[in-house]
Amino acid sequence: MSSTIAGQKPVLFVLTSHGIKGETGEATGFYLGEVTHPLAVLVAAGIPVEFVSIDGGEPPVDGLDLNDATNVRFWNDEGFRGAIRNTPRLADVDPERYSAIFFAGGHGAMWDFPVSSAVNSITRDIYEAGGVVAAVCHGPAALVNVTLSNGTHLVAGKNVAAFTDDEERAVKLDKVVPFLLASTLTARGAHHHPAPDWTSKVVVDGRLVTGQNPQSATGVGEAVRNLLSA
Numbered sequence: 001m002s003s004t005i006a007g008q009k010p011v012l013f014v015l016t017s018h019g020i021k022g023e024t025g026e027a028t029g030f031y032l033g034e035v036t037h038p039l040a041v042l043v044a045a046g047i048p049v050e051f052v053s054i055d056g057g058e059p060p061v062d063g064l065d066l067n068d069a070t071n072v073r074f075w076n077d078e079g080f081r082g083a084i085r086n087t088p089r090l091a092d093v094d095p096e097r098y099s100a101i102f103f104a105g106g107h108g109a110m111w112d113f114p115v116s117s118a119v120n121s122i123t124r125d126i127y128e129a130g131g132v133v134a135a136v137c138h139g140p141a142a143l144v145n146v147t148l149s150n151g152t153h154l155v156a157g158k159n160v161a162a163f164t165d166d167e168e169r170a171v172k173l174d175k176v177v178p179f180l181l182a183s184t185l186t187a188r189g190a191h192h193h194p195a196p197d198w199t200s201k202v203v204v205d206g207r208l209v210t211g212q213n214p215q216s217a218t219g220v221g222e223a224v225r226n227l228l229s230a
Contacts, residue, residue: 009099010031010048011224012126013039014090014102014119014142017053017062018108022176026131028113029060031106033214034136036074038102038221045225054112054119056089063214064108089117095125099228104161105214106138112141122145127154127207131225136211136220137163154188154208161203161212164194 015030022037034155037122042049054057061084061104066072073078094218095101101123113119123146127133133154135142146154164182168174194212195201202219207227211220 004048004114005046006107008047009097010050010052011042011102011132011228012093012098012122012132013049013051014101014103014105014113015051015053015059015084015087016104017055017057017059017106018110019106021107021173021222022030022093022111022178024176029062029105029199030104030108031214032061032071032075032139033055033063033065033068033140034104034106034217036068036070037217038134038136039074039080041184041218041225045226045229049227051087052093053087053091054090054116056092058085058089059087059110062108081187083090089118090116090122093122093124094167094214096129098126098131100132100134100224101126102205102220102224103135103142104138105135105139107138107173107177109138110179110181116142132207132209132224134220134224135162136217137213138181141181144179144181144188146215153188153190155185156206159203159205160185160190160192160210161194161201161210161216162192162210163213164197166194167197167213168194170197175190181223192220
């Protein structure tokens with residue numbers, strides 16, 4: 001673990017609290033690799049990270065792949081596990097404390113991120129204060145309803161990546177999720193840039209960083225690091 005850069009404000013990692021895929025009864029939550037892989041990049045750079053979830057407490061986890069060395073590293077780290085077990089509610093944090101906000105994916109994000117007033121207000125406050133907004137895979141579900149102080153959607157006119165409609169169909173959840181993410185971002189005025197299914201795609205537009213899928217998680221972390229280190 002690297003030491004933290006003195007005076008560097010933390011990056012706020014936001015995790016979904018939603019644990020069920022629609023009416024299917026199947027478990028979901030935040031996707032572990034979409035947390036650990038960006039986290040590894042930021043930790044190595046000495047950039048501090050804090051965790052919150054929509055409802056607070058211990059959020060549900062999905063994608064618990066312990067054949068992934070980065071997942072194993074953090075899952076076996078008591079500091080990480082303790083932070084995940086006891087997350088504050090997003091609504092209770094002070095946005096002025098953070099240099100960036102990052103929304104991890106996992107299908108649960110499709111249900112609680114878009115309807116959270118805290119997601120809207122805290123994302124807007126961090127972005128308008130000059131901070132970075134980042135999201136990966138289904139994490140950009142947080143951005144579909146974020147509006148700036150002038151009433152426009154944050155993503156309007158921005159270049160973005162997100163879990164594609166084709167990928168949603170490939171996992172046979174296109175009829176389960178409440179909306180198709182890429183199509184909805186496009187409807188909000190975003191310019192969505194898809195890559196082939198399950199290949200890394202990271203798009204940086206100013207201080208907005210988005211990635212398409214789990215394969216993009218490290219790249220999103222690297223882009224956030226580079227923006228904060230510039």
